[in-house]
Amino acid sequence: MNTADLGLPVDVPSTALFTDQYELTMLRAALRAGTAERRSVFEVFTRRLPNGRRYGVVAGTGRVLDAVENFRFDEGVLGFLRERAIVDEETLDWLAGYRFSGDIWGYPEGEVYFPGSPIMRVEGSFAECVLLETVILSILNHDSAIAAAASRMSSAAGERPLIEMGARRTHELAAVAAARAAYIGGFTTTSDLAAGFRYGIPTVGTSAHAFTLLHDRERDAFQAQVNSLGRGTTLLVDTYDVAEAVRTAVEVAGPELGAVRIDSGDLLLVAHRVRQQLDELGARDTRIIVTSDLDEYAIASLAAAPVDAYGVGTQLVTGSGHPTCSMVYKLVARAESADPGAPLVPVAKKSTGGKTSIGGRKWAARRLDAYGVAEAEVIGTDAVPAELAERQLLVELVKGGEVVAREPLDVVRDRHIAARAGLPLSATQLSRGEPVIPTEYLSGRSGS
Amino acid sequence: MNTADLGLPVDVPSTALFTDQYELTMLRAALRAGTAERRSVFEVFTRRLPNGRRYGVVAGTGRVLDAVENFRFDEGVLGFLRERAIVDEETLDWLAGYRFSGDIWGYPEGEVYFPGSPIMRVEGSFAECVLLETVILSILNHDSAIAAAASRMSSAAGERPLIEMGARRTHELAAVAAARAAYIGGFTTTSDLAAGFRYGIPTVGTSAHAFTLLHDRERDAFQAQVNSLGRGTTLLVDTYDVAEAVRTAVEVAGPELGAVRIDSGDLLLVAHRVRQQLDELGARDTRIIVTSDLDEYAIASLAAAPVDAYGVGTQLVTGSGHPTCSMVYKLVARAESADPGAPLVPVAKKSTGGKTSIGGRKWAARRLDAYGVAEAEVIGTDAVPAELAERQLLVELVKGGEVVAREPLDVVRDRHIAARAGLPLSATQLSRGEPVIPTEYLSGRSGS
Known part of the structure; x- marks a missing residue:
C-alpha cells in the first residue's frame, strides 16, 4: 500500500503559508529593486549543539522535499495576501507562478552533524530561495531535535x-x-x-x-x-x-x-x-x-x-x-548582478553576540583516522582536498526543481545507526560533553 | 472573510488517526465484552504545574472542538486499520458510523488553572469517549504550554x-x-x-x-x-x-x-x-x-x-x-452496567509514584476573598455549596455531540487577561514559586 496516497491528515495541499511574512516583503522589495533574480546560495547550519550533546542527527530531509514540492500559491492563498496587502499585484503575479526551480544539496537524512556543518544548501534566484526559509527550518529544527x-x-x-x-x-x-x-x-x-x-x-x-x-x-x-x-x-x-x-x-x-x-x-x-x-x-x-x-x-x-x-x-x-535545534538559514553567497553568468560573491553578517557566519558556498567532509573512525568535520569553500574527495557529506536532493533523492525510511534509519557507529566511542556517553569531533574550517578566500 | 472556509493547510479532513493504537484495541475488547456502552466520565487534569510556575493557562479548547467534530473514520482510514489487523470487522463497522454523541464540559479557553483543576470533562459511552484521549491531550498539552x-x-x-x-x-x-x-x-x-x-x-x-x-x-x-x-x-x-x-x-x-x-x-x-x-x-x-x-x-x-x-x-x-503540560485524561466514573439508567460508580487507579487520581465526576469553582481576588481553586464531587454556585468554572462545550460554545479568539484573549488580573498579585512574579492559590478538595463520597 502506498500510504502517501491515501489523503491522510498530514498530506497538506500547500505549504506556501508556512512562511514568515518578511520573506514575502523581502521578495516584494527585491522584485521592485531588480535584485530578486540575483543567483543566491543559502545554507542551513547550527552554530552549536545543545549544551552537552556530543553530536546532532539530521532528520526531516524527506519532509523538506515534500514541502518544497508542495510550495505553491493557489487562489485562496493569493486572495489572503491581497486582502491583507502584504504584497503588491506584481508580487502576486510572480507568486502565482511559483515553483522552486533551483538546486538543493544536503547531508543525507540520518547522518550526524556538528557545529557549522552545512546541513542543507539551497541555490537559485534570491526570490525563489528566500521564500523557503521558514518551512525548511521548521521541519529540520523540529525533526532533528527529536x-x-x-x-x-x-x-x-x-x-x-x-x-x-x-x-x-x-x-x-x-x-x-x-x-x-x-x-x-x-x-x-x-x-x-x-x-x-x-x-x-x-x-x-x-x-x-x-x-x-x-x-x-x-x-x-x-x-x-x-x-x-x-x-x-x-x-x-x-x-x-x-x-x-x-x-x-x-x-x-x-x-x-x-x-x-x-x-x-x-x-x-x-x-x-x-x-x-x-x-x-x-x-x-x-x-x-x-x-x-x-x-x-x-x-x-x-x-x-x-x-x-x-x-x-x-x-x-x-x-x-532540547525541543528544538538552533539551525539557521543564511545567505552565504550571491551574484554581483542579476545577469545569468554573474560571479558569486561570498557574504556574511558581521559577527556580534556569538552570531558568527562564514560566507561562501561550502563543502563538508568527515576525515577518518587510521582505524576508520571519524576524527574531524572538515568544512571549506575552496577546492576539496584530494584526500577528502571521497568523504564528502553533501548529496544532491533537488536538481533544477526536481526531487532526485527520495528514499525509504528504513534506509535513513540504517544510515543513522551506521553514522553513529562511525564516531568515536565517547559519542554515545550520556554525560554532558563537547562535540565528539571538532569542526575544522579550511581557510579559503574564494566563495564560489 | 471567514478564513476557516478557505481550505487552508491546517484544516485536516479527519482527526481520527491522531490516536494511540491502544484506544482502538480497548474499544475492540470492550465491544466484545459487552462493556463498551457503559456510560463513562473522563476528565482532563494535571497533577502539578511545571516546576516553579504560579498558574496554568487553558488553551486549545477551540481546536479540540474542531477535532471532535472532524473525528470520523473514512474508507482510507478503515482500510488501513483492516490491513494492519488492529481491529476486527465488528469494530470496523462500529467505527464507520462513529460520531461523538456525548457531552463535553470544560474550563472556558483562556481561563487559568491549577493542579487538579478538571480542565475538561468528556461524558458518553466508554467506546465513544476513550477514542478521544490522544487528540484532546495533544491539543491541550501543546497549546496550554505555549x-x-x-x-x-x-x-x-x-x-x-x-x-x-x-x-x-x-x-x-x-x-x-x-x-x-x-x-x-x-x-x-x-x-x-x-x-x-x-x-x-x-x-x-x-x-x-x-x-x-x-x-x-x-x-x-x-x-x-x-x-x-x-x-x-x-x-x-x-x-x-x-x-x-x-x-x-x-x-x-x-x-x-x-x-x-x-x-x-x-x-x-x-x-x-x-x-x-x-x-x-x-x-x-x-x-x-x-x-x-x-x-x-x-x-x-x-x-x-x-x-x-x-x-x-x-x-x-x-x-x-516547559514545552508540554502534564495533562492526563482519566476515567473517573462509569456506569455499573450498560443499561441506560445504571448509576455511575467513581473509579480511580491506586496511587503509586505520585500518580494520584481522585474518582468521581467533579465540579470546580474559584473562591474569592473579600476584595474579589481569587483565594482558592475548590473542587468537589458532591453538591456545589451555595456560596460557590455562581463561581463555577466548567461550561458546556458540546451537548449531545453538537458544539455549543464556539467563540472568537479575541473573546478568549480578553478572558485570559481578565482571569490573570483576578489572581493575587504574586501570580505574575517571574521567580519560581508555588501555585498562587491552593487547590482544595471538598470531601465527598458520591461520585455521581
Whole structure:
C-alpha cells in the first residue's frame, strides 16, 4: 500500500503559508529593486549543539522535499495576501507562478552533524530561495531535535526495543513527525496511528488503566482483553496491586501471556519483583515492558533490570530537554548582478553576540583516522582536498526543481545507526560533553 | 472573510488517526465484552504545574472542538486499520458510523488553572469517549504550554506589543497553533502567515539580514525596502555596524522612519545608544524593536530600556523551558452496567509514584476573598455549596455531540487577561514559586 496516497491528515495541499511574512516583503522589495533574480546560495547550519550533546542527527530531509514540492500559491492563498496587502499585484503575479526551480544539496537524512556543518544548501534566484526559509527550518529544527533524543535513547537501550508513545504530549501533527524522527533515531515502533498510516512505521498498543477501571474486576478486564487480543497481548498490571495483577494475568492468559506493562512506581525494583513472580508462575517467556516518564538516563539505569522493552513519551517528543535545534538559514553567497553568468560573491553578517557566519558556498567532509573512525568535520569553500574527495557529506536532493533523492525510511534509519557507529566511542556517553569531533574550517578566500 | 472556509493547510479532513493504537484495541475488547456502552466520565487534569510556575493557562479548547467534530473514520482510514489487523470487522463497522454523541464540559479557553483543576470533562459511552484521549491531550498539552509562556511574557512586557516569530523553531503546524496560543496569552501579532490565514491573527514582517546582504550596499537595501514598503517600515540595523546603519536608515527614510530592529548584541546597551542616536537625528518617533533570543526574563530586564516592541521566537514556541503540560485524561466514573439508567460508580487507579487520581465526576469553582481576588481553586464531587454556585468554572462545550460554545479568539484573549488580573498579585512574579492559590478538595463520597 502506498500510504502517501491515501489523503491522510498530514498530506497538506500547500505549504506556501508556512512562511514568515518578511520573506514575502523581502521578495516584494527585491522584485521592485531588480535584485530578486540575483543567483543566491543559502545554507542551513547550527552554530552549536545543545549544551552537552556530543553530536546532532539530521532528520526531516524527506519532509523538506515534500514541502518544497508542495510550495505553491493557489487562489485562496493569493486572495489572503491581497486582502491583507502584504504584497503588491506584481508580487502576486510572480507568486502565482511559483515553483522552486533551483538546486538543493544536503547531508543525507540520518547522518550526524556538528557545529557549522552545512546541513542543507539551497541555490537559485534570491526570490525563489528566500521564500523557503521558514518551512525548511521548521521541519529540520523540529525533526532533528527529536531524532537526536531518540538516538541517545536507542544507544542507552542497546538491543531492547523502544516504543514511541509521546503523541499526547505534543501537537497532534508534530507527533506524527516525531514518530518518524524517533524511528530514524533507532526506535522500533510507535503508538501513533497517523504515523503508521503516513510513514508505514509499525504501530503497537493494547490497553490503559481506563480499561481495567471500566470493568467490575481487574480479572474481567484481563479476560476481556485476552478474549479479544489473544494470549500474546500485553496486560497492564499496575492499576491496583501489581503482585495480585501479575497472578491474575497469568491465571487468565496462562504462561503464554505475551507481556505485562508497568507504568508507575520504582521501575527497577518492581521489574525485578515481577520477573521473579512471572518465573515462579512458569511464565518465563512473558516479557516486561516499562513505560513511566522514561528518558535516556532512566533507560540506562534499567540496563541491568529484567526489562524487555521501553515505552517513551514526553521526553522523546520534547527532545529530552532540547525541543528544538538552533539551525539557521543564511545567505552565504550571491551574484554581483542579476545577469545569468554573474560571479558569486561570498557574504556574511558581521559577527556580534556569538552570531558568527562564514560566507561562501561550502563543502563538508568527515576525515577518518587510521582505524576508520571519524576524527574531524572538515568544512571549506575552496577546492576539496584530494584526500577528502571521497568523504564528502553533501548529496544532491533537488536538481533544477526536481526531487532526485527520495528514499525509504528504513534506509535513513540504517544510515543513522551506521553514522553513529562511525564516531568515536565517547559519542554515545550520556554525560554532558563537547562535540565528539571538532569542526575544522579550511581557510579559503574564494566563495564560489 | 471567514478564513476557516478557505481550505487552508491546517484544516485536516479527519482527526481520527491522531490516536494511540491502544484506544482502538480497548474499544475492540470492550465491544466484545459487552462493556463498551457503559456510560463513562473522563476528565482532563494535571497533577502539578511545571516546576516553579504560579498558574496554568487553558488553551486549545477551540481546536479540540474542531477535532471532535472532524473525528470520523473514512474508507482510507478503515482500510488501513483492516490491513494492519488492529481491529476486527465488528469494530470496523462500529467505527464507520462513529460520531461523538456525548457531552463535553470544560474550563472556558483562556481561563487559568491549577493542579487538579478538571480542565475538561468528556461524558458518553466508554467506546465513544476513550477514542478521544490522544487528540484532546495533544491539543491541550501543546497549546496550554505555549499560552502559559506567552502569558508570562506579556506580563513582563506590560503595555509594549509582543510579536510571535517562532515558527522556524517548531513543527510547521505546531507553529500555527503556537501563534494562536500566544495570541491568547497576550501577544499582539505573529510573523506566521498560516496563523494569519487560519485564525485571523494580525501578521507582521519586513526584512532579514539576507536582504541587506543581497544588495551591494546597506544603503541600497534600505532604499529598496523604503521604495517598496514606505517610510513607515522597520529597517534591520545590525547587519554590519549599528551606528552607521541607523544613520543611513534615517538618511534614506527620513525622520518618518517607522522603526529599526536590533537582532543581536547587548540589547540593553544597544537600545540606549540607538535611541539617543535616533533622537539626535530628529527621528524621535522612530520606534526600536528588539528580537534576539528573548524570554520573559530578558523582556523584564529591558523594562527600563527605550524599547517599543519585542519579537519572541524560540522561547515562546518551546514554552520557555516547559514545552508540554502534564495533562492526563482519566476515567473517573462509569456506569455499573450498560443499561441506560445504571448509576455511575467513581473509579480511580491506586496511587503509586505520585500518580494520584481522585474518582468521581467533579465540579470546580474559584473562591474569592473579600476584595474579589481569587483565594482558592475548590473542587468537589458532591453538591456545589451555595456560596460557590455562581463561581463555577466548567461550561458546556458540546451537548449531545453538537458544539455549543464556539467563540472568537479575541473573546478568549480578553478572558485570559481578565482571569490573570483576578489572581493575587504574586501570580505574575517571574521567580519560581508555588501555585498562587491552593487547590482544595471538598470531601465527598458520591461520585455521581
